[in-house]
Amino acid sequence: MLSNNRIEAVARRYIMPPRIICRVLCVTLLLLATRDAFAGEGDRNGIQSFGLRLAYGVGSRDNLSFFSVVPRLSMYLPEGIDRPLAAHHLHAEWVSEVILSSINDGSSTVEAGLTPLFFSLRYDRGQALVPFVEGGEGLLYTDLRGERLGSRFQFSSQAGAGLHWLLDENLAVTAAYRLRHISDAGITRQNSGLNTDFYMIGVTYFRRP
Numbered sequence: 001m002l003s004n005n006r007i008e009a010v011a012r013r014y015i016m017p018p019r020i021i022c023r024v025l026c027v028t029l030l031l032l033a034t035r036d037a038f039a040g041e042g043d044r045n046g047i048q049s050f051g052l053r054l055a056y057g058v059g060s061r062d063n064l065s066f067f068s069v070v071p072r073l074s075m076y077l078p079e080g081i082d083r084p085l086a087a088h089h090l091h092a093e094w095v096s097e098v099i100l101s102s103i104n105d106g107s108s109t110v111e112a113g114l115t116p117l118f119f120s121l122r123y124d125r126g127q128a129l130v131p132f133v134e135g136g137e138g139l140l141y142t143d144l145r146g147e148r149l150g151s152r153f154q155f156s157s158q159a160g161a162g163l164h165w166l167l168d169e170n171l172a173v174t175a176a177y178r179l180r181h182i183s184d185a186g187i188t189r190q191n192s193g194l195n196t197d198f199y200m201i202g203v204t205y206f207r208r209p
Helices: 004-014 018-033 079-086
Strands: 047-059 065-076 090-104 108-123 129-142 153-166 171-183 194-206
Touching: 047 090, 047 171, 065 194, 079 090, 090 129, 108 153, 129 171, 153 194
Parallel strands: none
Antiparallel strands: 047 065, 047 194, 065 090, 090 108, 108 129, 129 153, 153 171, 171 194
């Protein structure tokens, strides 16, 4: 007969925690809600922007540093959300990002992640400097060892702010700061998590309606 400890261990390993279920449901609902944004034709549909950022990150412990490449693509939100915001010069984006990082921890360490549930909101009246805030949730694979992360697969929660410096109507230089927290959401017992401050610079191309 299985002991209580054994049953608990099996449950922790194979039963999806409620936090993960909620995140999966959020992603699913968002994809359903934004299906019309992929039309690609029309006034404010389809792709809103795309770009590339380079990032330098500083971990919260053990003198960890990250060197990252972050390609990104954003879409317009549904019209019922997009147009009321645009009337007040606020422009919301649903962003998908990929992050590829080399980690300086005394060995050859890498990470790769996808952030499909990420949003950006900018204030744009046509000025040269456009401020924005952004944040969201993603998934990450990391080769990092010795940081009590529990497993190689992590969830990432992140938030930040920055500025777009418009060089012309469409092209901008982008500078941003972002705080990222990663953990395995309690899937394993050893789950101390890790915070990283990222300093980002890159270019963004906006598709104007």
